[in-house]
Amino acid sequence: MLPCTGRIEEAIILQAFEGGADGVMVVGCLEGDCHYLSGNIRARARVQRVSDILESIGIGGDRVRMYNLSAGEGAKFAAYANEFSEHIDQLGPSIINQVRNTKAEQVTA
Amino acid sequence: MxxxxxxxxxxxxxxxxxxxxxxxxxxxxxxxxxxxxxxxxxxxxxxxxxxxxxxxxxxxxxxxxxxxxxxxxxxxxxxxxxxxxxxxxxxxxxxxxxxxxxxxxxxxxxxxxxxxxxLGVTERQGEWAERCQGCGDCVLHLTGGICPVSRCAKSLFHGPCGGSAKGICEVSPDVACGWQLIIDRLKALNQLENYGKLIPYKGWSTSRDGGPRRIIREDMTL
Incomplete structure (x- = not known):
């Protein structure tokens, strides 16, 4: 967990996919409400760049999304988390995990 | 850079x-x-x-x-x-x-x-623009610090061509006429007399026309 989405780098998100994530949700403060002025705006641009990369390499740009809410919106956070989780369930395992699962099955067979 | x-x-x-x-x-x-x-x-x-x-x-x-x-x-x-x-x-x-x-x-x-x-500069985050073509014979002291080689699409040395209109180069609506920029700057600096100075034919041999270039500084070599 990062204390501020302004610390998000493209590489960190991509490493999550290398680590086996099927999707990554980035949750930042409301736009215009950043304690550091532009941290969440920068994060949004970085998430978009990662989305473009994932699309270009066949993993799918829709597997990373950014949400914005305030620290007091616990219910909304849960709703966003459920929404994103369902969205990734619908997409199914990423191509990376499909390849890895196939290899694992071959080993156990 | x-x-x-x-x-x-x-x-x-x-x-x-x-x-x-x-x-x-x-x-x-x-x-x-x-x-x-x-x-x-x-x-x-x-x-x-x-x-x-x-x-x-x-x-x-x-x-x-x-x-x-x-x-x-x-x-x-x-x-x-x-x-x-x-x-x-x-x-x-x-x-x-x-x-x-x-x-x-x-x-x-x-x-x-x-x-x-x-060779260019960062005009704003995510946007870079060309400023130098490394011609090897700098004239920026005569042109208000704006380079006619890199900023004029034709690298002209004595003013704008007929393709300059309202400060814009005919190459693209996004490209300023380099010579318009130079003249405006010389006016602002009260150095418009520089525009009237004849610059001798440029020796392009110091640029790429002379083939791959090399700088040897005897004072620096060991």
Missing amino acids: ITGTPKPIDEILAMLEPYKRIVVAGCFGCVTVCRVGGEKEVQVLSSSLRLAREAKDNKLEIKEVCLERQCDPEYLEALRPYAEDYDAVLSIACGAGIQFVAEKFQKTPVLPGINTGF
């Missing part, structure tokens, strides 16, 4: 098709500043390449390295432990750096990960 743009990932993947183990080499010089070949770009490109290759069930092993500069022999030594131990080096430095790596490590194929652009 020397600017550049990333090559499309598909083009890089096609180059890397024959290889299983590569070095991705960045540079802390100009390409770090213009966000195309520094340490962060090494990490992002390496992750992207590993994911793309694993998605095709054809894993790629990558050693990530970022050199202080790829255009100086001393710093290239940092590549030595890896360069000849891997199948290829993918350099995301400028064209000069890429070639210097290739010269230094002759047994290893060296591939370009970026398209090198021009």
